[in-house]
Amino acid sequence: MDALLILGGLLLMLSGLVWLVMRAFATSLLWGWGSLLPPLTLIYVLRHWRRARSAVGLLALGFIPLIVGLVLMANKDAERLQAILSLDWLKPAAQAPAELDIQLRGELNNQPFMPQHAELIDGVLSLREGQDFFARREVKIRLPRATTAPIRLDVLPEDQGELPEVEVSWLLPEQDLPEARRLSKGYTLHLDLQALPPNKLNGDFHLVLPPQYGTTLSGRLELFTDRLRYRDGHLDTAFDSQETLAHVVEDYLQRRFNSRVVQLQELPAVSFPASSVPLAVVAKVNGQEQRLDLVLEKGARGWQVKDDRYPALSLPNAVAAKPVVSEDVAVNEPAQTKPDRRQRFSLLRLLSSPQQYQNLSMRVVKLNGGTAEGRFAGLDTDGSIRLSQQHGGAGQATFTLHPDEISRVELLEP
Template identity: 55%
Template sequence: METLLILGGLLLILAGYVWFVMLAFGRSLLWGIASLFPPLALVFLLRYWGLVRKAVVFGALGWIPLVVGLALMASHDSSRLEALFSLKWLRPEPPPQPELAISLRGEFRGAPFAPEQAELIDGVLSLREGQDFYARREIQVRLPQLPNGPLQLDVLPDDSGVRPEIEISWLEPEQDLPEARRLSRGYSLHLDLHPESPNRMRGAFHLVLPAEYKTTLSGQIELYTDRLRYRDGLVDTRFDSQDTLAWVLRDYLQRRFASHEVELSPLPRLDTRRNELSVPLGFRVAGQPDWLQVELYRSAQKGWAVRDDHYPRLREGAPPMQSPVVDEPQPEVAAVAPAVAQQQGALALEQLRAEPQRFQNRRMRVVTQRGSTAEGVFAGLDSEGQIVIRRIISGPGQASFVLHPAEVSSIELLAP
């Protein structure tokens, strides 16, 4: 409301001044030019008051809504009024500074590649280009094991034994789903990364894929080791991620039970695009299992929080908090259960996400909300809960589709 009053007042003042200048030009060309300069305009006003009084009164009326709007703005939010009079909004905003210091040079399928995001989470080193739901282009290095400290690794094309798996994926302009290629041999890789507090690693990165992929990348890299973000040394709860929600819930339980000995069970995949979430929360306090139904909400100023959270902070000097999520090992499934092997037809998305191991290596067809179809062998869920459909192609490597559950319209199990 106050914004409309201020804009309305300014428009009235401007219209009155334009009317005043038009009357001056109607008198003569010299008086018209003089009315554009405040001292000479005042002379014209005093000399020809009878001619311009209506224009002056009309412009003066604009001060009424202008003053009322400024008074309302000051009473509701004084910071907005200070920002208005500081005239900072007239200055061009400086370009945003990148979160990570990524200095890599190379190409991706023959085109220049400049990744904007980098992370090493759950043994997967990911370099992404693009902020959309699906990355425009992405390189993933799936490490067989992840050390607790520095990461140093060298792989040559002819090396044998257990090696990282490399996956490249890209999204063509006319496609709704990304296409991927995966290979485990024939490439060279050099990693020399060192941890930095609180959740980053920095160092050298060098990757050269076989010639047919036309993909190389080399330089210095900085990456995140989890999906938390920090601001002034504290966790930024405004950042939307599964790790942020887990941290908020663990912090809430620690304060509610006045204990740092809280273990949080793995959370279901939560939709951070919503402003309110109802979470069935399993946990242990000092080894004793317990369960709560917790309501999460998001505000623009404070970010994510638990509703009706009135518990005080734990005393200073208490032991530091542990990792927000307790990972439980998932059982490895070598074959599909015989009962499921005979099942065909429609499959519910919830059933697939709840028991992905039952449908491992089954042929299926997935249709997205936009009408696109991905058909192949179900390869499981990745670390972000996305559905991976693998397709056999000729030549080295594999092709796969990666689909977010929110994009899935229907799933159909096909005959083996």
């Protein structure tokens, strides 16, 4: 009601002003143009009161509903009235600062490319444009060896040997899966990245692919080194990622068992966004295996374990005790190395023994040339392969691919 009164008053006042200007033009062309200026409008009203009084009366009539509406709004919602009168709504909305300072310019597949998200995790440097599950455009660089900051790397087109693999992909509006191209030599790459605590790298980036790929990218780059986020120097537990849940669970186990010696096994894959997640947790605490069924909930303070009432650790200065392993056990247990499951890996092996490849990263190439990459999340009842993918602020999603659509499957980790 108050807003309607204010709007009605403003409309009456506007009608009165228009009528007054029309009366001024009817008097003379000079007075008409002069009435468009407020000082001359007042002079016209005083000199030609008889002609102007009806328009001025309509203008004054508009003040009545306007004042009544403002009084009602002041009694009902004073903050709203203050916001309207301060004219803050005319100012452009302040944009939240970007998580990363990415100052790259270039093109991908002959289209402008301005990445909005960047990360270097498990030896894969990824630059993405777009917040959807599949990026509109993306560059991935798989480094041949695990590297730690500072990272300095230069590759020239004539270089040979063990070089990073570069993959570019783009998604067209009429396609379900992105198209991808990969090359392992014949390109120019320059990386000079320095550590930026707590979990970032920044520095120079330069990439030029052969002319047929239509891809160049150069500038300053800032990227994440894990899927954790920090706010004012503290971990942001409201961020949706597997790493955030693992940190929350590990902190919970340390406080519950009053020990810092906690070795948490990999958590089951979680699909985000979510507000409540049940987890079967397996961990070793002081060398003893613990199996717990926990429920994690996301509230105003971020992710936390349901019914968590355990106090902070009471061992601020104590050195955490390491589990004691007898010499006999250490001597009698031979060192075992895990076999490389990438050897002789195929689609048939995946379909026949899916449990051996659970949560491993793999790439699927479709018959139509499209590619999809993610962690293996199991098989559906009809034999379709389920892959899950984590994309920063976009969360985690799962999609399925039927074996009849697949050309080949590549395992990306042992």
